[in-house]
Amino acid sequence: MNPEAIRDKVAVVGAGCCKFGENWDKSPEDMIVEAAFDAYEDAGIEAPQQQIEAAFCGAVYPNRGTAEVADGLKLYDRPISMVQNYCATGTDAFRFGVFGIASGLYDTVLVVGFDKPKDRGVSGPSIATTGVRDLPMTPAGWFSLCAARYFETYGAGREDLAKIAVKNHHNGTLAPKSMLKREITVEDALNARMISWPFGLYDCAAQSDGAAAAILTRADLAKNFRDDYVLVKAIAIALGANPQADPDFDFLRWKPTVYAAKQAYAQAGISDPFKEIDVAQVHDCFTLTELLTYEDLGFCEKGSAKDHIASGTFDLKGELPVNTDGGLKTFGHPTGATGVRMIYENYKQLQGKADARQVPGANVALSHNIGGAPQACGIAILANP
Amino acid sequence: MVGIHSYGAYIPMWRMPLAALGGGARKIPDNGPEKAVANYDEDAITMAVAAATDCLEGIDRQSVDGVIFSSTTYPYKEKQGASIIAKALDLRRDVQTADLGGSLRASAGALRVAADTVRAGSAHCVLVIASDCRIGAPRSGIERNVGDGAAAFLISDNEVAVSLEGTHAISDEILDVWRTEGDxxxxxxxxxFVVEHGYSDRTVEAVRGLCEKLDANPGDFTRVALYAPDARSHGGVAKSLGISKEALVDPLFGRLGNAGVAFAPLLLAQALESARSGDRILMASYGDGAEALSFAVTDRIEKIQNRRGVAWHLTRKSSLRDYDMYLRFRQLDTKEWEAGTNSGISATIHFRDRDEDLSFRGHQCRQCSTMQYPFQRVCFRCYARDDFDEVRLADRKGSVKSFSFDFFAGSPNPPLVATMTEVDGGSRVYLQMTDCSPKEVKLDMPVEFTFRKIHEIGGKPNYFWKCTPIREEAQ
Structure with missing residues (x-):
């Protein structure tokens, strides 16, 4: 294997995103069109039917899948494929787009991530049951499984989680397309109704509808689109054992993140992630997921996250700002769109176009998703040329 | 000689103070009369599995070649209870199973049928279980009367601890207590009317008939396990038969409640807990007639050890006090959405997973010994393919590796306590914890396993195992 095979081969020349939220009056196709045309406009693509040679999509609960993208955008007579990989779905769709370009087969491809959970009539995730053992348990229940052991081992607690929620609520107010725009306090977070201990309402991501898109091209063609293009340094996916069955699980980390980070850093040639990465969007489906991710990505030592939370390391004005657009927590979490939405935010940050939430001088940006029990992690690293 | 080789009992943890029934603001005394109430995840089948597990303590399950399950509250109208119980207990495949129901007298009949089966030689060790979870209409007298519980006996011709001396049955037609299809x-x-022409007359008739056969007097019995619908009629029949107060097994009114088919068997189990060699025990049961059984205790009674029995379960209790919660436990509350209307659990997945879900077996790798759950094709640690032994986990203990309290998952008694539990030996299983308070849940706390309804998706009881705190022994 050659981990450097794709480094700097693929450029992002356009990105788009629809407004995330409870989009009661929008269909999946409406959101796909808004995100894709936002990306077309950003990339200067005026004739997508001529210029987009293939599309790679991601959605976790689509109605019709690829046909929704083809019909919505009238992209016929070309390949459209759909990827599903839990919450890493959007990142994985992007990965196949990168491979399509890096192989040399296509010059320009579209990546679209979307999901429309709010057509299902339930608040929070709905659960389909086929086997006896499956239920009744929820994503909040799965992702909280590291809490008791981590808290006891490292002396962290709900207060540390609350500070992450406060940070992401603040950042969300600065992102025009985010779902929630409301500052909260640590007390708000601690006193909110309990969903699944230790997660109160504000420890949980806002489930929302949404779509996000990116336009990829070969690095040597990027200048035809724009000068401020962004290069793909790494795109990694890793699966880990089901933590609900793994006989070697320690309840202090999510293994898929550790695995995917190792791949991504090898691809990008990164040896000291905390120093080399300027901005990161990480999967904060629940506040504890973000806390563990700081450590699992190697941004800080295992067990030290609470000290960094206290000192503001990951705040917008900290040394390594995380979830600058509010994250899943407030930007929203349409599962298939989330990974692409993070790439949209990192692309804007690298271009210096993130307005009030801009991280000064951002040159290397990481995005991260983890999903399932959780078992699947996706990581993308983008950088300025 | 044919008779009882072993016995066990189960009474659910929850107690409903009778003063709290019906709701309202009445004062609920701390030590007032109460009744045993099955948790929302329990039914006649799960309680039967628990009583049978107590009965089978220290006994080779391969020796059990018959199961007769008696109940008036089977969850299924068509589909056998005994076969579900046999699977949960991991009994041998050629075990003979049958259900016996329809009357509160079914359990006495089950004991007799089991003894006759062993005498006839068609089986040698028959597990007889009586379990009931009856429901009276909200705020009715029957609601106050009924309690939930189960008892189990192994009937064998080998090492008989309590021999069955004789039986006598009376069949009668009377519309005194009934339940119709769909109700x-x-x-x-x-x-x-029910007491005079039903319970009292028939029970006295059955006991006198038995005594005549045995050339004995009712007063000859050391202990008498006497079914009765209430305390007053219990005393009345005892008086008619000339049974002394000392001989009467405490009928547990105000503590257990009328446990239906399991009532007389629970009193019999209670009598056996303090029985000595040479004791004679009378059990009498009622329903569409009556049946009396006479037992003689042998010196092998001393060999039955480590039973939780009735005494332990009476001590292990927690007060429900909340009528609304009681209604939710029995699914008598009104909900926004009708439960279980979707197509539910795939029958084929249920079929494939039955060894893991019902027998609660895991895999042990033959190459590296790693215990794992559920069944794997490739080992988690050494990656060996299809080289596993199946190991039963249900009878082991475990410890809680992680937990959460889920208020979002539907539960009649939130929060749902979800745990990652390590079964002794190493298997990790994602299990709900039941019969517990969130306050007592701690990392590394020891737990045992209990067979429960995990949900009723598809309108059917779907059974799986849960973990539960290991309680102190009864004083």
Whole structure:
């Protein structure tokens, strides 16, 4: 294997995103069109039917899948494929787009991530049951499984989680397309109704509808689109054992993140992630997921996250700002769109176009998703040329 | 000689103070009369598995070649209870199973049928289980009367601890207590009629008939396990038969409640807990007639050890006090959405997973010994393919590796306590914890396993195992 095979081969020349939220009056196709045309406009693509040679999509609960993208955008007579990989779905769709370009087969491809959970009539995730053992348990229940052991081992607690929620609520107010725009306090977070201990309402991501898109091209063609293009340094996916069955699980980390980070850093040639990465969007489906991710990505030592939370390391004005657009927590979490939405935010940050939430001088940006029990992690690293 | 080789009992943890029934602001005394109430995840089948597990303590399950399950509250109208119980207990495949129901007298009949089966030689060790979870209409007298519980006995011709001396049955036709198809509630005619012409007359007739066969007097019995619908009629029949107060097994009114088919068997189990060699025990049961059984205790009674029995379960209790919660436990509350209307659990997945889900077996790798759950094709640690032994986990203990309290998952008694539990030996299983308070849940706390309804998706009881805190032994 050659981990450097794709480094700097693929450029992002356009990105788009629809407004995330409870989009009661929008269909999946409406959101796909808004995100894709936002990306077309950003990339200067005026004739997508001529210029987009293939599309790679991601959605976790689509109605019709690829046909929704083809019909919505009238992209016929070309390949459209759909990827599903839990919450890493959007990142994985992007990965196949990168491979399509890096192989040399296509010059320009579209990546679209979307999901429309709010057509299902339930608040929070709905659960389909086929086997006896499956239920009744929820994503909040799965992702909280590291809490008791981590808290006891490292002396962290709900207060540390609350500070992450406060940070992401603040950042969300600065992102025009985010779902929630409301500052909260640590007390708000601690006193909110309990969903699944230790997660109160504000420890949980806002489930929302949404779509996000990116336009990829070969690095040597990027200048035809724009000068401020962004290069793909790494795109990694890793699966880990089901933590609900793994006989070697320690309840202090999510293994898929550790695995995917190792791949991504090898691809990008990164040896000291905390120093080399300027901005990161990480999967904060629940506040504890973000806390563990700081450590699992190697941004800080295992067990030290609470000290960094206290000192503001990951705040917008900290040394390594995380979830600058509010994250899943407030930007929203349409599962298939989330990974692409993070790439949209990192692309804007690298271009210096993130307005009030801009991280000064951002040159290397990481995005991260983890999903399932959780078992699947996706990581993308983008950088300025 | 044929008789009882082993026995066990189960009474659910929850107690409903009778003063709290019906709701309202009445004062609920701390030590007032109460009844045993099955948790929302329990039914006649799960309680039967628990009583049978107590009965089978220290006994080779391969020796059990028959199961007769008696109940008036089977969850299924068509589909056998005994076969579900046999699977949960991991009994051998050629075990003979049958259900016996329809009357509160079914359990006495089950004991007799089991003994006759062993005498006839068609089986040698028959597990007889009586379990009931009856429901009276909200705020009715029957609601106050009924309690939940189960008892189990192994009937064998080998190492008999209590021999069955004789039986006598009376069959009668009377519409005194009944429940019809589609009706969840037990009904009864006016109580004085029921007691005079039903319970009292028939029970006295059955006991006298038995005594005649045995050339004995009712007063000859050391202990008498006497079914009765209430304390007053219990005393009345004892008086008619000349049974002394000392001989009467405490009928547990105000503590257990009328446990239906399991009532007389639970009193029999209670008698056996303090029985000595040479004791004679009378059990009498009622329903569409009556049946009396006479037992003689042998010196092998001393060999039955480590039973939780009735005494332990009476001590292990927690007060429900909340009528609304009681209604939710019995699914008598009104909900926004009708439960279980979707197509539910895939029958084929249920079929494939039955060894893991019902027998609670895991895999042990033959190459590296790693224990794992559920069944794997490739080992988690050494990656060996299809080289596993199946190991039963249900009878082991475990410890809690992680937990959360889920208020979002639907539960009649939130929060749902979800745990990652390590079964002794190493298997990790994602299990709910039941019969517990969130306050007592701690990392590394020891737990045992209990067979429960995990949900009723598809309108059917779906059974799986849960973990539960290991309680102190009864004083």
């Amino acid at each position: 969840p509630f037990v009904h009864s005619w006016e109580d004085r």
